[in-house]
Amino acid sequence: MSDMICKYCGKDKELVESHVIPKAFFKRQRHGQGPLKMLTEHGKDYPKRLPAGVYDRMLCGQCEQQFGDWDNYAQNVLKEPPDNASPVTVGSQIVGYEIAEYSYKLLKLFFISLLWRASVSVHEFYEKISLGPYIAAAKQCIDRQDPGSPEEFSVFLARFDHPLGGTILDPHLQRIMGINFYRFYLGNYVAYIKVDKRETPEPCFPLVLSPNEPLKIVSRNMERGGELSLIKEMVAASTRTR
DSSP: OOSOBOTTTOOBOOEEEEESSOHHHHHOBSTTOOBOEEEOSSOTTOSEEOTTOOEEEEEEHHHHHTTHHHHHHHHHHSOSSOTTEEEEEETTEEEEEEESOOOHHHHHHHHHHHHHHHHHOOSGGGTTOOOGGGHHHHHHHHHHTOOOOTTTTOEEEEEEOSGGGGOEEOOEEEEETTEEEEEEEETTEEEEEEOSSSOOOTTTGGGSOOTTSOEEEEEEOTTTOOHHHHHHHHHHHHHHHO
16 A cells, blocks of 8 residues: 555545646647747756646545546637637737636636645645645535635636747746736646635636636737736727627
8 A cells, every 4th residue: 555645535545647737738739839848937957848747646546537527628628729719809909718608617626626736736846836724725615516606716817829828837826916816827828816815806807707707818918918908908898899
């Protein structure tokens, strides 16, 4: 019997190689330029190509399986380019995308599980993720298969329209208008997941994953930046096009 403990069930069981970010996001190619690159701010071995992604032995096989449906769903929705998405424009500029119908439950649980798995991982790529007192609440959502309200671990998405958008950086904390979010890179997509009791900042709230609402994805230009201005542009344009 293994002397290692599964981080989810707490039992002494044989552990399997587990992904946090599903490997499909690493294996995607952009314009035939090969597998995505993973970058982090520390370590002489970086940047490096990791076409199969980042593995960690933290879960038993049974616990690992419960994340499969959520991982598969996220990979199917967040395709490159976005699947079944309508562009949102301001003049001739695409400022975002909308997907009219999606499963709030499946996608939101994917992001909550992503956050929880990154927090319990000991891989150096995820060392900047620490949920602290929020880790129990995240696990409770997973246990109950309940994504909670839009404000609980609220999530909104962006997508890079740039040749370098496929670079996967290590996830890290970002404060948006003073509110704590963890930022995850998923190929060309970026997910902002709130870990804070305070409400989502007003400019971002219309973009938060919500039941019975379209999935909104902000289009980001890596060279220009100006994140909040793009969010405001997309929200305004989305309202006009309904």
